Amino acid sequence: MKPLSPQRKNLVLVRAGDGSLHQEWLGFSYGVRDFDVVVSYYSRDAYSRHVVEDGVWAHFCPGGKWEGLYQTLAWIGDALKSYDFVWLPDDDIETSAQSVNTLFELMRRYELSVGQPSLTADSYFTHFIFVNCPGIKVRWSNYIEIMVPCLARDLLLAVLPHFKESMSGFGLDYIWCRLPATGERGAAIIDAVQVRHTRPVGQVLLSKMSERGLSPKEEQAKLDAVFGITEPVTPLVYGLRTITGRNVFGLRRVCWPMVWGHLKLVLRIPPRGRRYGLGRIHQLVRRQLNRKCDLSVLPSERG
Template sequence: MIERPTRQLVVLRAGDGSLHREWIADARRDFDLFISYYGDTPGRHQADADFYEHRPGAKWPGIAALLDEHDDWIDGYDAVWFPDDDLSANTGTIDRLFAFFRAHELCLAQPALTRDSPCTWHTLRQDPRALLRHTGFIEVMAPLFSRAALRACRASFKESPSGWGLDWIWPRLCAQAGLSGIAVIDATPVRHTRPPGGELYRRNRELDPRADAARLIARYGLAEVRAVAKYSITRRVAALPLPVHRRLLYWLKRLNGRRKQLAAR
């Protein structure tokens, strides 16, 4: 049995350009790091990891296989985070992410994205008025699972080679297991540094994301309504009021971003 010095685990499918060294820059961290390297240089990143393997292939099928092989000890963690390798965050942010997850007794969550992050769903960008927002949708980019939610959802990981569609079905699987508490955690934003898509897609060109999503939606009897993801915030847990100058700066940035969008059309 593997000894677990912490109660939290980060499982990372890492390529050559992984940003994970930012995450572990502070040696005093409250999580373990399992690096599953998918590149071509054996041993790359091994020195950075508490646990390590070399496994080519796409993110979610690789994670499914990893969980099958190491279920005996991974199941002992209270919470497991599966971030993409192009997220920029420091050690303290990740520690706080797990702390908020525990404190609010969530089953499924993700950190908000910084306001300058390339993204697919704008509602997943940070809301500076909130500590977290309860929602019905968490993206595959950086989902955080409780032990019970991971047990409920892990079989689905191998159902979508690209990962597309998994985020549509996880809330349903959690609900079927009697689990509640899904949120975007605004208090711990991370920055997405690359446009959606990336090295894993380039290395696995056989992936057909849209077909994967359609197949899952049909299998689980879901109606693909994009508004479910876009407008699924159900409740905001408010932060302390921002100072006037911070609120003004926030709205000026939003206005400037809107002007740039209009100018680009």
């Protein structure tokens, strides 16, 4: 495989197996993409079938997502300095080159250090707060999930050492929202971009970790101890920008635009799904009105 020679200012780095959807993200030619791609294969069979094309590089590295990303970023080496942003999606994400272009564009426009696209309403998801909210362009949050994070280079380098010993990535989702490199209002969900998560959450990961005698919760606890986090962190939104350009800040004040946006979708689906959707909206309201959002910068790592 030819050495990495960056041509763009953005990079997509995906850990890929046999069923990876990354080929759909590439568009019809390198010319339509505002990003390079590195495919980090954890499947040797998939690596052997890699198609060589402009702006796409392949690396074989077995193991989990985050430890594999650590090794692949080491393989990329100094070339990483050429990129402003790096997107780290799972390989079961359905999207397009244009959507990925827009993701990078809005990361730059809103000066974000870590962000993620929202999820389509028919996606598999863990936290309802990450499902697309109609009428909203961007939502500032204390939590960016490990499924589809996009990181500015400086923040990626700051958090990178914690990839090395992590198979699950649990705990990273709120750690990188509060590091010094993140800055004020540096973490957000980008509703202007939607992607579809096509497979149930965590099934393959849990199976592989169990085989190695590992637990996501144990990995999370170790990372929490490093930063002195003692309380569970709830995903919350503390600010948003509507598609009409209105900014709203405050846990309670942002609650109602989100409720209205989600209700527009939920009321159009069949009764069984509608009941579930209304339950998740109710949960969102309870959390936004009753939980606290700690945005303080995390202290230096504890030995």
